[in-house]
Amino acid sequence: MAARTLYDKLWDSHIVKTEEDGTSLLYIDRHLVHEVTSPQAFEGLRLAGRKLWRVESVLATPDHNVPTTDRSQGISDPISRLQVETLDQNCLDFAITEFGMDDQRQGIVHVISPEQGATLPGMTLVCGDSHTSTHGAFGALAFGIGTSEVEHVLATQCLIQKKSKNMQIRVEGRAPAGVTAKDIILAIIGEIGTAGGTGYAVEFAGSAIQSLSMEGRMSVCNMAIEAGARAGMVAVDDITIDYIKGRPYAPSEDQWPQAVLAWRDLVSDEGAFFDKVVNLDASQIQPQVTWGTSPEMVVSINDRVPDPAEESDAVKAEGMQAALDYMGLTAGTPMSKIKVDKVFIGSCTNSRIEDLRAAALIAKGQKVAANVKQALVVPGSGLVKAQAEAEGLHEIFIEAGFEWREPGCSMCLAMNADRLEPGERCASTSNRNFQGRQGQGGRTHLVSPAMAAAAAIHGHFTQV
Amino acid sequence: MQAFTTLKGIVAPMDRSNVDTDAIIPKQFLKSIKRSGFGPNLFDEWRYLDHGEPGMDNSQRQLNPDFVLNQARYQGASILVARKNFGCGSSREHAPWALEDYGFRAIIAPSFADIFFNNCFKNGILPIVLDETVVEEIFQAVFAHEGYELEIDLQAQTITRPVGSNIGFEVDSFRKYCLLNGLDDIGLTLQKVDDIRAYESRRKVEAPWLFGA
Ligand code: SF4
Numbered sequence: 001m002a003a004r005t006l007y008d009k010l011w012d013s014h015i016v017k018t019e020e021d022g023t024s025l026l027y028i029d030r031h032l033v034h035e036v037t038s039p040q041a042f043e044g045l046r047l048a049g050r051k052l053w054r055v056e057s058v059l060a061t062p063d064h065n066v067p068t069t070d071r072s073q074g075i076s077d078p079i080s081r082l083q084v085e086t087l088d089q090n091c092l093d094f095a096i097t098e099f100g101m102d103d104q105r106q107g108i109v110h111v112i113s114p115e116q117g118a119t120l121p122g123m124t125l126v127c128g129d130s131h132t133s134t135h136g137a138f139g140a141l142a143f144g145i146g147t148s149e150v151e152h153v154l155a156t157q158c159l160i161q162k163k164s165k166n167m168q169i170r171v172e173g174r175a176p177a178g179v180t181a182k183d184i185i186l187a188i189i190g191e192i193g194t195a196g197g198t199g200y201a202v203e204f205a206g207s208a209i210q211s212l213s214m215e216g217r218m219s220v221c222n223m224a225i226e227a228g229a230r231a232g233m234v235a236v237d238d239i240t241i242d243y244i245k246g247r248p249y250a251p252s253e254d255q256w257p258q259a260v261l262a263w264r265d266l267v268s269d270e271g272a273f274f275d276k277v278v279n280l281d282a283s284q285i286q287p288q289v290t291w292g293t294s295p296e297m298v299v300s301i302n303d304r305v306p307d308p309a310e311e312s313d314a315v316k317a318e319g320m321q322a323a324l325d326y327m328g329l330t331a332g333t334p335m336s337k338i339k340v341d342k343v344f345i346g347s348c349t350n351s352r353i354e355d356l357r358a359a360a361l362i363a364k365g366q367k368v369a370a371n372v373k374q375a376l377v378v379p380g381s382g383l384v385k386a387q388a389e390a391e392g393l394h395e396i397f398i399e400a401g402f403e404w405r406e407p408g409c410s411m412c413l414a415m416n417a418d419r420l421e422p423g424e425r426c427a428s429t430s431n432r433n434f435q436g437r438q439g440q441g442g443r444t445h446l447v448s449p450a451m452a453a454a455a456a457i458h459g460h461f462t463q464v
Numbered sequence: 465m466q467a468f469t470t471l472k473g474i475v476a477p478m479d480r481s482n483v484d485t486d487a488i489i490p491k492q493f494l495k496s497i498k499r500s501g502f503g504p505n506l507f508d509e510w511r512y513l514d515h516g517e518p519g520m521d522n523s524q525r526q527l528n529p530d531f532v533l534n535q536a537r538y539q540g541a542s543i544l545v546a547r548k549n550f551g552c553g554s555s556r557e558h559a560p561w562a563l564e565d566y567g568f569r570a571i572i573a574p575s576f577a578d579i580f581f582n583n584c585f586k587n588g589i590l591p592i593v594l595d596e597t598v599v600e601e602i603f604q605a606v607f608a609h610e611g612y613e614l615e616i617d618l619q620a621q622t623i624t625r626p627v628g629s630n631i632g633f634e635v636d637s638f639r640k641y642c643l644l645n646g647l648d649d650i651g652l653t654l655q656k657v658d659d660i661r662a663y664e665s666r667r668k669v670e671a672p673w674l675f676g677a
Contacts (some may be wrong), residue, residue: 008603013566013670016663017656021637025656027663029674037556039497050650056676079518086497123674130555130579136508144579146557147499148586156653158660162636164578194482195549198578228552230578251673288644295481314545319481359583399508415491434486 003269007201010141030125033060033107035087037128041091041151042062049385053157060098068405107381107407110134110348117247121236121263133224136233137217140264143230159252165275170206172281178464181216182448185223190298197229208282214243215354222349226295235267290446292323307331342426343375347412350429351380355449360393367460368401375402378410414439427455466588472615473542476602482555489562501563537610546573551580558588
């Protein structure tokens, strides 16, 4: 057989049927569901009198709307509450496994599924959420879908898809100290742009990617969508397999050897064809900070806010100026001089145990700067929270003046009570710096957990 | 789903690239558990001067006179012409729901974000990818002529302009078929029950751990 990419293999093994025009019916192994993009899908099923095709493939949890403060009070916003209750009811009616708001396993969908071993190599995994690309870190084909497709998967276990093109992004070499997976993916987006991956399934490869932990790989794949790629993935190796072993949804002991054998093949073959290859040198990457309203508007901490006057493309220059106006920044300002009002450590990009450890390392024995009004640490799941507390990380944060919260999406998109006020500037470990993303008029700078913690302590961005 | 055959309508310009789904429909409106009623909140943060929340009476809110869709000349527009990477960001189908509810049935741009592009077809909206220079021509024509209209024929895959030659466009044949007939693709997939069952039996042998609890 001809040499195939990892994506080719994942694709081939899930084809139910291919039509003459090249569209395929693709089988879906795992379906994650949250409260925001599912109510209309369940309503659609009810109206058509349709059942779930394979209920065991579905795992649900509320994350976007849940409060990150005391859960015993319930959700105060009646509209948010109704949405979460609707999910609870739908899971009950359709007999779906749900980690409800009071379950310790509750958390951000993209954190809980890997944590449970519900994300496995070789799977196709979907969720009504664009950051589903996260799960590709396991050598899986994982991508976000819309609500109509959520309904389609619930009813048929399949999706109608056309194959994407193959792209490989190779990051070779050793990243300097202080450079994390988040900096690598931001540097990639800075290089190829937010539409650079459109139409492609991207495999992240190279020694700098292989040396990342699963947490790091998830941070990278998480933001594949910010580079325009619906799916990002990393080949399977020992790090992948070791991570999965012993997790609740992992293969049973008698199936384990067969599973591992199959997973070992989940790498791109030597000589496999990629429609596009992008190369980056990890040793040249510095800690990254975004300055604008799109993730591609990013520079390294040693740089200055770019000047639109130096941009030759007029449309681009205009966009840069609009971003600077929104962000309240002046061209030429050193990034390290930018002061922040709030700090958010959390989101499906950076709320796993390693992220919290990295932030705690910086916060230890320090105090949040006086100009920082609020510094939030929001673990990705109840289990991450418990693990962090077992390691005493919460005490480090609380000592330093951070707020230690309950798990959820929180200020990543501010659908719950955690948000920026107009004009407030935030160092955020999340993945989107769009206008108003963290609250109307809010100004977001995307950074790594270490950089966010350092910004909290110093009151401005700084070398980490 | 509403079928799409031909459409003749006023074109409104959205003259910026990377218009994201947070801009198309801000997140506070995603709390709705319904599929309809998002039109009044399309581009909410750009369109109104105050901050919008679900449940507000939008007719009482102050419109931003500078926002393009608030201008008299674009009222009743059903075609949106946009720049690169339109619809990037989240997978929220609320974005096409809001566009459709507002009255847009077709969007023309040099490129679209993948998930948004896909979501349009599921909601009776035709997204059309055209060359950047052609999109630029349309922008200029829209700016120059008040009430500028285009006529889109999906069957023929053509756009007719008041002046100038017709523009052809590409569309995936399966998507075209569904859109022309207003077909719900769940129904179509369920006609392949036997294929799905056969795949599952085969796969249960190859990868039984995928079919555990
Ligand atoms: S943490 Fe943010 S990006 Fe991730 S799923 Fe939640 S809202 Fe989406």
